[in-house]
Amino acid sequence: MSNDGRPKVRDDVALRAGYHSPQLDVDVRLNANESPLPPPPEFGAAVQLAIADMHWNRYPDRFALDLRAAIGARYGRPGAQVYVANGSNEVFQTLLLTFGGPGRRAAIFEPTYAMHAQIATMTSTAVVNGRRGPDFGLDLDEVARVVDEDDPHVLFLCSPNNPTGRADPPATVERVLELVKGRRTLVVVDEAYGQFSSTSATGLVGDDVPLVVTRTFSKTWSMAAARLGYLLGPAGLVEDLFAMSLPYHVDAVKQAAGRIALEYGAEMDARVATVIEERERMSAALADLPVELWPSESSYILFRPTARGGDETWQALVDRSVLIRNCASWPSLDGCLRVTVGTASENDRFLDALGDVLGPGAP
Numbered sequence: 001m002s003n004d005g006r007p008k009v010r011d012d013v014a015l016r017a018g019y020h021s022p023q024l025d026v027d028v029r030l031n032a033n034e035s036p037l038p039p040p041p042e043f044g045a046a047v048q049l050a051i052a053d054m055h056w057n058r059y060p061d062r063f064a065l066d067l068r069a070a071i072g073a074r075y076g077r078p079g080a081q082v083y084v085a086n087g088s089n090e091v092f093q094t095l096l097l098t099f100g101g102p103g104r105r106a107a108i109f110e111p112t113y114a115m116h117a118q119i120a121t122m123t124s125t126a127v128v129n130g131r132r133g134p135d136f137g138l139d140l141d142e143v144a145r146v147v148d149e150d151d152p153h154v155l156f157l158c159s160p161n162n163p164t165g166r167a168d169p170p171a172t173v174e175r176v177l178e179l180v181k182g183r184r185t186l187v188v189v190d191e192a193y194g195q196f197s198s199t200s201a202t203g204l205v206g207d208d209v210p211l212v213v214t215r216t217f218s219k220t221w222s223m224a225a226a227r228l229g230y231l232l233g234p235a236g237l238v239e240d241l242f243a244m245s246l247p248y249h250v251d252a253v254k255q256a257a258g259r260i261a262l263e264y265g266a267e268m269d270a271r272v273a274t275v276i277e278e279r280e281r282m283s284a285a286l287a288d289l290p291v292e293l294w295p296s297e298s299s300y301i302l303f304r305p306t307a308r309g310g311d312e313t314w315q316a317l318v319d320r321s322v323l324i325r326n327c328a329s330w331p332s333l334d335g336c337l338r339v340t341v342g343t344a345s346e347n348d349r350f351l352d353a354l355g356d357v358l359g360p361g362a363p
């Protein structure tokens with residue numbers, strides 16, 4: 001052990017590398033599941049007006065009452081059942097600070113979104129791993145095994161799952177709720193991509209149900225820059241989360257931006273519809289290439305090149321100025337790549353480059 005007087009990171013987190021998608025300078029960026037389209041121009045203008053009028057010398061509404069009421073209204077729910085934070089990642093952090101922590105366990109089902117495990121570790125919550133079944137569906141026997149053996153305090157599902165694109169119908173979430181009945185397990189369904197899918201667990205939320213559903217403005221609302229996420233859950237649990245949050249954790253600009261965005265619901269829904277259309281076009285085109293392909297209910301597509309390795313294919317695409325996500329070394333995803341659905345022209349660039357890399361004339 002060196003002792004050079006430098007402050008040392010906590011032992012339990014020191015060895016984990018951060019979760020990064022490289023931000024390379026390329027023409028076509030399809031690696032981070034961002035919306036390819038900016039919000040409508042009227043949105044930006046309305047936010048500017050709100051900012052000009054802002055009481056900068058005052059702290060913002062600590063409980064973001066207007067924003068939460070507006071989000072709740074979209075789901076026919078009171079604002080009391082809505083918690084907001086700086087991205088859904090901060091929602092997970094507050095959840096784990098409140099219901100995880102030292103001596104407690106969070107269950108995840110691999111392959112899935114890496115941040116659930118990472119934030120668990122950051123909060124000293126032990127991670128217990130289950131596996132998904134064939135084609136990455138949630139295996140209820142496996143969920144039952146993890147619940148019985150590990151008795152998790154928090155159980156993460158992700159629907160549609162990142163990076164596989166598969167969604168769990170509400171009936172599956174109901175079965176999971178039955179499996180944890182009588183325990184004090186909180187079920188968290190991460191629906192960051194919920195609006196791209198035909199199923200959702202939001203209808204199962206209730207004040208007496210140990211379930212929260214998280215969503216975000218980052219993907220479907222074209223607002224990754226704003227860092228705004230939320231959950232729907234029992235009102236009492238939402239109060240517990242506010243008690244664990246730093247005072248005024250959601251700033252006034254973000255509260256205004258979120259509220260104003262919700263006035264453009266039709267425009268945002270149109271963006272989602274466009275992405276879904278492009279997703280279907282891309283899936284059909286990918287099916288003609290030498291790749292293994294998984295059906296997606298989300299804004300990205302997981303595939304595995306069969307003609308060349310994943311790492312090699314990823315690099316050959318970068319060489320053609322197309323950046324996608326390399327999942328080749330993730331659990332159960334040997335050789336897999338994930339492409340975000342972009343604009344039609346970005347998707348064409350990607351498909352042309354991939355055809356070039358994997359096609360009959362490829363090296």
Ligand SMILES: *Cc1c(COP(=O)(O)O)cnc(C)c1O
Pocket residue numbers: 033086087088089090113158161162190192215216217218219224227228229
């Ligand atoms: C992108 C993503 C999020 C969103 O995180 P934010 O902090 O809201 O930007 C959450 N869950 C999954 C599965 C994601 O892919």
